[in-house]
Amino acid sequence: MPYWGEFSPSPGTGNISKDPMFIDAANKDYRLDSLLSQCVNRADDGYNMGAYLGLWKQPEEPESVSQNLLCQNIPNPFNNNTRIEYQIFSRKATENVSLRVYNTRGQLVRTLVSEPKTNGQYIAYWNGRSEAGIGVSSGVYFCRLQVGRSYSKAIKMIWLRPHVEEQPGN
Amino acid sequence: MFKVIFFLCLFSTLASGLSLDSLYQLAQPGEGYDKLLVLDSFQVYEGGFSSDNGKKSCIHGQGAIIDLSNGAIQKISVQGIGTVLDIDRCVIINGSAGSSALDYSDSASGKLNHLTMVDNYDGIRFWCGESLTLKNSIVVNTAHYGVMTIDSSMSFFSISYNDCWNNQYGNYICWFSSC
Numbered sequence: 001m002p003y004w005g006e007f008s009p010s011p012g013t014g015n016i017s018k019d020p021m022f023i024d025a026a027n028k029d030y031r032l033d034s035l036l037s038q039c040v041n042r043a044d045d046g047y048n049m050g051a052y053l054g055l056w057k058q059p060e061e062p063e064s065v066s067q068n069l070l071c072q073n074i075p076n077p078f079n080n081n082t083r084i085e086y087q088i089f090s091r092k093a094t095e096n097v098s099l100r101v102y103n104t105r106g107q108l109v110r111t112l113v114s115e116p117k118t119n120g121q122y123i124a125y126w127n128g129r130s131e132a133g134i135g136v137s138s139g140v141y142f143c144r145l146q147v148g149r150s151y152s153k154a155i156k157m158i159w160l161r162p163h164v165e166e167q168p169g170n
Numbered sequence: 171m172f173k174v175i176f177f178l179c180l181f182s183t184l185a186s187g188l189s190l191d192s193l194y195q196l197a198q199p200g201e202g203y204d205k206l207l208v209l210d211s212f213q214v215y216e217g218g219f220s221s222d223n224g225k226k227s228c229i230h231g232q233g234a235i236i237d238l239s240n241g242a243i244q245k246i247s248v249q250g251i252g253t254v255l256d257i258d259r260c261v262i263i264n265g266s267a268g269s270s271a272l273d274y275s276d277s278a279s280g281k282l283n284h285l286t287m288v289d290n291y292d293g294i295r296f297w298c299g300e301s302l303t304l305k306n307s308i309v310v311n312t313a314h315y316g317v318m319t320i321d322s323s324m325s326f327f328s329i330s331y332n333d334c335w336n337n338q339y340g341n342y343i344c345w346f347s348s349c
Contacts, residue, residue: 012330017341020308020333022288028214028235030261030286043284043306044331050286050308051233051261072200074232075210077193140198158196160188 014044070145070153073126077158084124084155086145088117098146099124101157109136112143128159135161190236191219191243194227203227209234209260217241218271221278223250231260231285238271238290239264245271248278251300258283265290270318274299282307292318293337301326308333309341316341 021037023029031052032039039049047053069087076082088097099113110131112124126143129135138161144154193207193215200206205227209215214235220243221227238244244266248255255278262285265271270292274280279300285307287293293309296302296319309316309332316337319327321344334341 012328014305014331015329016333017335018333019335020286020310025288028261028263030235030288039308039333042331042333045306047284047306049284049306049331049333051231051259051284052286053259053284072208074208075213076208077196078210079188156198158198160192160196 014042016042020050068145068147068151068153070143070155072155073143073157077160079128079160079162081125081127082157082159084112084126084143085121086124087121088147089119090148092148094118095148096146098144100144100146101126102142102144103136104140104142109141126157128161137161188213188215189241190215190217191241194219194221197227201228203254203256206230208232218243218246218265221246221248221253221255224252226252226254228256229260230258233259233261235261235263237264238262238266245269245273248272248274248280248299249276251277253278254280256281256283257285259285261286261288262290263288265292267291267313270295273297274302285309287312292316293334294318296321296327299327303328305329305331308335309337310335312337314339315343318343318345320345320347 016038018038020039021033023031023033032048032050034040040054041048043049067089071085073082073084088095094116097113097115097117100108101110101112103109110126112126136159138159141157141159142154143157144152146152194205197205197207204225207229209229209231211233214237216237218238218241262271268291271287271290272294275297277300279302281303283306287309288311290312292314293312293316294304298320304317316334317329
């Protein structure tokens with residue numbers, strides 16, 4: 001016999017029922033008021049409940065800094081700018097580093113970085129434009145990090161060209 | 171007159187957000203999923219989508235806002251055997267009347283972590299799904315139920331460390347029935 005019933009008092013551990021005290025819900029700011037919200041630091045991982053984790057907890061250090069890394073671009077797919085984080089580790093004082101974007105035919109679309117770099121973490125951005133500043137067509141592109149002669153890694157990025165009306169007569 | 175129409179079109183194009191459905195259709199495999207979407211912080215994405223049957227998908231929201239009210243599909247639907255949708259760190263708002271913002275059914279499953287769900291009709295509906303884990307999330311101000319399960323006791327759901335508040339007909343509701 002089917003029946004309806006409220007979980008009593010709640011279906012699992014750690015649940016609460018309180019006003020989360022968003023900063024400004026009317027303007028779509030759903031971060032929590034850090035002083036008033038009961039959701040602050042109440043998640044099981046020690047962060048805030050909800051989509052915004054809070055800043056109180058320091059980001060964890062990377063597991064290993066003794067390697068070259070190329071992270072997946074964020075956001076992906078993208079139609080404006082995308083952020084590409086990478087890390088350089090070399091036993092030399094500097095290492096020749098290049099970060100280049102290629103299309104699916106292997107043609108070079110844009111060189112984002114091409115210079116000697118010291119060890120550290122870096123961020124590059126790509127706005128979907130070629131070397132000549134022309135917007136590329138929507139599709140899959142590859143971003144390849146080359147560190148010296150020994151390290152190379154590529155990620156796949158999806159570019160969605162923004163649809164903007166052409167001005168009449170142009 | 172033509173110029174007025176042109177600028178209205180241009181303005182609406184520039185002012186409108188990204189369609190989540192179009193991003194989902196283009197998403198590529200990653201992290202062991204058939205489709206992986208990584209959204210942009212504080213960007214507003216419009217509308218929902220229907221997850222591909224039998225596919226495993228994941229959305230890393232990073233604080234992005236999904237406004238269901240402006241899309242052709244005004245909910246996120248996950249349906250069918252083997253269909254998986256895991257979501258984390260998204261704000262999901264304005265689901266359409268009469269449906270749930272997140273709708274898992276027919277042996278679908280998912281892990282929901284760090285979601286903020288506001289002003290939907292039903293927040294999450296789990297209807298004869300296989301498994302659902304909801305944790306570290308906020309589900310508030312729905313017009314109907316916050317978390318709704320319709321279940322034959324054959325499936326698994328885990329609901330912990332959430333704030334469910336001010337949902338008009340109840341924060342959590344369970345209906346035991348045959349599927």
